[in-house]
Amino acid sequence: MAWFDAGKPIRVEGGLKARTQRGTIGSTWWSRRFIDILERICDKGRLSRGRAYARQGQVLSIDLSPGEVRAAVQGSRRTPYRIVIRIEAYDEARWTTIEESIAAQAVYRAKLLAGEMPTEIEELFAALGIDLFPRDLDMDCSCPDWGFPCKHLSAVLYLLAESFDDDPFLVLAWRGRTREQLLGSLADDAPVDTLQVADVPFADRLADFYAPGATAHRPERRATTAAPDLLLRVFPPPGDLTRTLTPAYRGLADA
Structure with a gap:
């Protein structure tokens, strides 16, 4: 173990804590797809320590925006480490092409308007020569660990995957299209609230998505009701x- 790993992390009160306290993190196909990519390209030992950090509540904050995730993680030093994870956010012209392809498939369009993520959407992206999920991640952490990724980055990646469970549209928002923008386009400019899919800021969702002292039992997922x-x-x-x-x-x- 390297010298900077010797100390135990400073305990955090009210940190973001993974709901899944045992076993595999990620229960839906889209979050598992993201986790599978991570486990294929990242160091398994640091991913394991990252899961422990995520379950202990060491992550202080996560902020997702198009092409970028910024986070703060409390390690063994007094100052929290700063995290940045970048992927390519697609421009307006590319998203117009994506939306036209989705609109041409009535089933895909209907599922998205109902708040569901169709399993075929990854193939739709691939047919356009682009990726829905990132193949590579441009990641930085202010800690001195040389590993890829360090346990602080790993903790953020696991919490990010678990947030995808609750809101699959975050995957698309990371690529540059919010839920409101996408559904507004697919519904031919119909008001989003008529479709009963409110766009809640990511920070607000985190406030009650992760709870201190979370147990291994995952809350029941609510059935989606279409308009x-x-x-x-x-x-x-x-x-x-x-x-x-x-x-x-x-x-x-x-x-």
């Missing part, structure tokens, strides 16, 4: 029938 008039938005009827049918669809849902 009553979702079918009309995916397959618009001719003429003015949309205006006539929308109240009827909503009335059936209330009944």
Whole structure:
């Protein structure tokens, strides 16, 4: 063990703590896809120590923005280590192409409008010659560990994967498209609140996503409810029938 690993990390009160306290982190296909990439390219020993850091609550903060994740992790030194993880964020022209490809597939479009992540979306990205999940990660940590990644980076990566479980649209937001932007485009500029998919800031989601003293039991996942008039938005009827049918669809849902 290197000299800078000798001390135990300073305990944190109220840090971000992984909900999964035993076994594998990540329960959905998209979070597991991200974890599989990490475990293939990263040092397994440091990934293991990173899981321990994530479960102990050593990560102080995580902020996700297009192409970048910034975080702070408390190690054995008084000053927390600063983390930066970068991937390519796609520009507006590329996202226009992606959205057109999604819109051309009615099933993909319907699932995304209902708040689901279709398993085929990774293949859709690949067909366009781009990646949904990063193959390489440009990562930096202010600690003196030369390993790739260090345990501080590993802790952040695991918590990031677990946050993908709860909100798959964070994967797309990292690539440069927020939930609101994507669904607004797919719904032909329909108000996002009509589709019942509110865009909550990442920092606000973290406030109740990770809780100090979390147990090994994962909270029940709530079923996603599609908007009553979702079918009309995916397959618009001719003429003015949309205006006539929308109240009827909503009335059936209330009944």
